[in-house]
Amino acid sequence: MIPSVLPTYNRAPLHFVKGEGCWLIEEDGRRFLDLGSGIAVNALGHAAPELVQVLTEQAQKLWHVSNLYEIPGQQALADALVDRTFADTVFFTNSGTEACELAVKMARKYWHDKGKPEKVEILTFEGCFHGRSSAAIAASGAPKMVAGFGPVLPGFVHLPWEDHEALTAAVTDRTAAILIEPIQGEGGIRVLPDESLKNLRALCDEKGVLLILDEVQCGVGRTGKLFAHEWAGVTPDIMMSAKGIGGGFPLGAVLATEEAASGMVAGTHGSTYGGNPLGCALGLAVIERIGNDEFLDAVRQRAGFLRQKLEGLVAAHPEVFEGVRGTGLMLGLKCRANVAEVVKAGYAAEVITVPAADNVLRLLPPLNITEDEIAEAVARLDRAAASVAT
Numbered sequence: 459m460i461p462s463v464l465p466t467y468n469r470a471p472l473h474f475v476k477g478e479g480c481w482l483i484e485e486d487g488r489r490f491l492d493l494g495s496g497i498a499v500n501a502l503g504h505a506a507p508e509l510v511q512v513l514t515e516q517a518q519k520l521w522h523v524s525n526l527y528e529i530p531g532q533q534a535l536a537d538a539l540v541d542r543t544f545a546d547t548v549f550f551t552n553s554g555t556e557a558c559e560l561a562v563k564m565a566r567k568y569w570h571d572k573g574k575p576e577k578v579e580i581l582t583f584e585g586c587f588h589g590r591s592s593a594a595i596a597a598s599g600a601p602k603m604v605a606g607f608g609p610v611l612p613g614f615v616h617l618p619w620e621d622h623e624a625l626t627a628a629v630t631d632r633t634a635a636i637l638i639e640p641i642q643g644e645g646g647i648r649v650l651p652d653e654s655l656k657n658l659r660a661l662c663d664e665k666g667v668l669l670i671l672d673e674v675q676c677g678v679g680r681t682g683k684l685f686a687h688e689w690a691g692v693t694p695d696i697m698m699s700a701k702g703i704g705g706g707f708p709l710g711a712v713l714a715t716e717e718a719a720s721g722m723v724a725g726t727h728g729s730t731y732g733g734n735p736l737g738c739a740l741g742l743a744v745i746e747r748i749g750n751d752e753f754l755d756a757v758r759q760r761a762g763f764l765r766q767k768l769e770g771l772v773a774a775h776p777e778v779f780e781g782v783r784g785t786g787l788m789l790g791l792k793c794r795a796n797v798a799e800v801v802k803a804g805y806a807a808e809v810i811t812v813p814a815a816d817n818v819l820r821l822l823p824p825l826n827i828t829e830d831e832i833a834e835a836v837a838r839l840d841r842a843a844a845s846v847a848t
C-alpha cells in the first residue's frame with residue numbers, strides 16, 4: 459500500500475520535535491548538532507529568538523493579502539536587497555525552483571522584446587541543480603531527474619563543468635543566457651574559481667548573453683559574503699535566491715538589473731503567495747541581520763576555524779576522507795568511504811550532515827554557530843569516522 463506521504467524521499471528514521479540554535483532534539487530526547495540547517499535554510503539556526511519575535515508579531519497583524527495590493531513589507535525587503543546588491547529590482551517566490559522558472563522566463567522575454575526571439579537557449583553545466591519544476595529539471599538535464607517525465611522543456615544546452623573551450627563553442631546566436639551556481643551544492647560543493655566567473659562575465663558581455671547566477675544554496679551569507687559572486691568582484695544580470703533568505707520560512711527571490719528585467723511588465727508573471735507579508739517580514743529580519751560587515755566577518759572567522767578543524771579530521775581519518783572543499787560555511791568533505799555510510803554514522807554520533815553528489819559530505823551549519831559548537835560537532839564527526847573505518 460502506498461504510504462500516506464508520497465514516497466519520493468528515502469528518509470532517515472529520525473523524528474525531530476524541537477530545534478534550538480544549532481541543535482535538533484529527537485522525540486527520544488537525543489540532542490543532535492545540526493550541520494545541515496535543513497539544507498542551508500536555517501541560516502540563523504532553529505527558532506532564532508529574533509525571528510520568532512518577528513514571526514509572531516507579524517502573524518498577529520497580517521499574513522497574506524495577494525499581490526493585487528501594494529505590500530509595504532515586500533517593498534522594504536526589496537529595498538534592502540537592492541541597497542545591498544547589484545540588483546535594481548526583485549520578484550519574490552516561495553522556493554528556489556520558482557525562482558528558476560522566473561529567471562528562465564525573464565531571460566527569454568528580454569531577448570524577445572529586443573527583437574531577437576531566436577535567442578532562447580540557456581547554457582547549463584554538468585552536476586548543476588536548479589530545482590524540480592519542469593524548467594529546472596530541463597536545466598539540469600540529468601537522466602535521474604528527467605527520465606519518465608515526458609517531453610522535456612526545450613532550449614537547454616548542457617556543458618561539462620569548467621571547460622572553457624566547450625563553453626565558448628556552445629555560445630551561438632541562439633544563446634539567451636548562461637545559468638550557473640557559483641558553488642554547486644547538490645553537485646558536491648564544487649566551487650567555480652573566481653577567475654572562471656570573471657571569464658564567464660567577460661564572455662557574456664562579449665557575446666551578448668545574460669548571466670544568471672543560482673545562489674539559492676550559496677547565497678545569503680553562506681560563503682562569508684552576502685552573495686557568493688561578490689568574491690569574484692563581478693555581478694550577474696539575474697540572480698536566484700531562496701533557502702537561507704527566509705531563515706526557515708519558505709521564501710525565494712529573483713534579483714535583476716533594470717535592463718535584464720525590462721521585459722517583465724505588468725501581467726507577464728505572478729504568484730499568489732510570493733512576497734506575502736509574513737515571509738517578507740522574516741526575509742527582512744534575515745537580510746538585516748546577515749547583510750552587514752560585522753556579521754559576515756564573523757562568518758568568515760568561524761568558517762576558518764571549522765575548516766582548520768576539518769583539515770585535522772581528514773588527516774586523522776585518511777581512509778574515510780580525502781579532503782575539504784568549499785568556501786565559508788558551505789563546506790564539503792570528499793569521502794573515500796561511502797558518503798551515505800558516513801552520514802549514517804553521523805546520526806549515531808548525533809551530528810547531522812547532508813550527502814551530495816561526487817561522494818561528498820556537505821556541512822552547512824547555521825551561520826551563527828559558535829566555536830564551541832564547531833569543536834563539539836567535529837568531535838562527533840571524529841567518532842562517526844572512527845566507526846566507519848572499523
Ligand SMILES: *Cc1c(COP(=O)(O)O)cnc(C)c1O
Nearest residue numbers: 553554555587588589643674675
Ligand atoms: C535547493 C536548490 C534549488 C531549488 O530550491 P527549492 O526551494 O527546493 O525549489 C535550486 N537551486 C539550488 C542551487 C539549490 O540548492
